[in-house]
Amino acid sequence: METRQPPAPSGHVIEVTDLHRRYGTGTAGYHAVRGVDLAVGRGELFALLGTNGAGKTSTLELIEGLAAPSGGTVRVLGHDPYRERAAVRPRIGIMLQEGGFPGDLTVAETGRSWSGMTSGARPVEEALELVGLGHRRGVRVKQLSGGERRRLDLAMALLGRPEVLFLDEPSTGLDPEARAAVWRLVRELRAQGTTVLLTTHYLEEAEELADRLAIMHGGQVVTTGTVAEVIAGRPSRITFELPEFTGASLPPLAGAELTVEGRKVTVQTTGLQSTLFDLLGWAHHHGIALGALDARSASLEEAFLAIASEAAHRPEPETPAAPAARRRLIGSAR
Numbered sequence: 170m171e172t173r174q175p176p177a178p179s180g181h182v183i184e185v186t187d188l189h190r191r192y193g194t195g196t197a198g199y200h201a202v203r204g205v206d207l208a209v210g211r212g213e214l215f216a217l218l219g220t221n222g223a224g225k226t227s228t229l230e231l232i233e234g235l236a237a238p239s240g241g242t243v244r245v246l247g248h249d250p251y252r253e254r255a256a257v258r259p260r261i262g263i264m265l266q267e268g269g270f271p272g273d274l275t276v277a278e279t280g281r282s283w284s285g286m287t288s289g290a291r292p293v294e295e296a297l298e299l300v301g302l303g304h305r306r307g308v309r310v311k312q313l314s315g316g317e318r319r320r321l322d323l324a325m326a327l328l329g330r331p332e333v334l335f336l337d338e339p340s341t342g343l344d345p346e347a348r349a350a351v352w353r354l355v356r357e358l359r360a361q362g363t364t365v366l367l368t369t370h371y372l373e374e375a376e377e378l379a380d381r382l383a384i385m386h387g388g389q390v391v392t393t394g395t396v397a398e399v400i401a402g403r404p405s406r407i408t409f410e411l412p413e414f415t416g417a418s419l420p421p422l423a424g425a426e427l428t429v430e431g432r433k434v435t436v437q438t439t440g441l442q443s444t445l446f447d448l449l450g451w452a453h454h455h456g457i458a459l460g461a462l463d464a465r466s467a468s469l470e471e472a473f474l475a476i477a478s479e480a481a482h483r484p485e486p487e488t489p490a491a492p493a494a495r496r497r498l499i500g501s502a503r
């Protein structure tokens with residue numbers, strides 16, 4: 170039995186306050202992370218979502234302790250992951266976007282060399298079996314498919330039985346079956362008490378796995394909460410096509426917003442059932458067949474697209490100057 174160290178005093182395994190990251194200096198510099206606050210509890214699975222370039226990886230790397238922030242604080246298991254690396258590193262597992270293991274080593278050799286650098290490592294065979302790579306142990310890394318390499322990255326992140334697992338786009342490049350297997354494994358790890366912070370472009374992945382999530386845009390968190398909280402208040406959508414000749418004009422639908430393009434009608438409503446009832450009643454009364462009728466509740470995808478589009482239309486925040494003492498760090502870690 171391994172001994173687990175006590176949780177951080179706040180009860181949060183990950184705590185991020187007013188985090189900033191700036192690459193480069195002066196006018197050529199780029200302020201990629203602009204005041205991010207996050208808190209992740211023990212055993213929680215938290216997903217970081219965002220558009221391309223939103224700052225997810227830049228944020229994740231700071232939380233993993235791979236670079237120092239330009240401003241703000243990060244605490245992982247009660248420690249600064251950059252300055253107190255020795256205290257944090259043995260207790261976390263990191264799956265980067267590119268593991269970058271030497272191509273000439275076999276899968277088993279990679280596991281053994283990684284295991285030699287990992288304290289309290291589980292047997293290499295066990296880690297490979299967990300991700301379904303046991304049968305590929307004798308194959309050189311360069312001969313693995315993209316999806317198999319992702320699974321090797323995950324196996325190596327799991328070697329040290331981490332209390333906190335960081336997954337940067339874990340299922341990118343996996344086929345649907347391998348993705349489902351990774352989801353099962355992540356759920357099992359979470360059920361065993363592992364805290365997981367992941368970034369993903371797959372909204373379905375966040376919907377399936379996340380207890381809570383944050384949506385980033387332009388280096389900031391624009392929305393955070395459970396999937397239900399993020400979706401709440403977003404309108405449901407009804408779409409249909411009117412027949413070519415309709416004597417009747419569309420009915421007033423209380424609380425709904427109609428958009429008509431030619432014969433195609435889109436109705437956005439927060440009261441899906443009553444709007445649908447009124448619409449179908451009108452169609453029935455006038456003997457109108459609504460073509461390609463589709464009615465669906467708001468999904469995380471719709472909420473994400475709406476939130477990203479709202480955020481994109483907001484003015485860019487002012488870029489505070491990077492503190493001089495931190496400038497030496499700028500441009501590192503990529």
Ligand SMILES: Nc1ncnc2c1ncn2[C@@H]1O[C@H](COP(=O)(O)OP(=O)(O)OP(=O)(O)O)[C@@H](O)[C@H]1O
Binds near residue numbers: 192220225226228
């Ligand atoms: N080393 C670097 N130097 C300068 N700019 C960088 C560097 N690394 C990242 N950036 C910029 O910082 C911004 C955030 O990048 P980051 O990789 O964190 O975004 P992301 O949300 O992970 O994006 P994606 O979903 O595309 O992976 C981007 O505009 C990127 O071009």
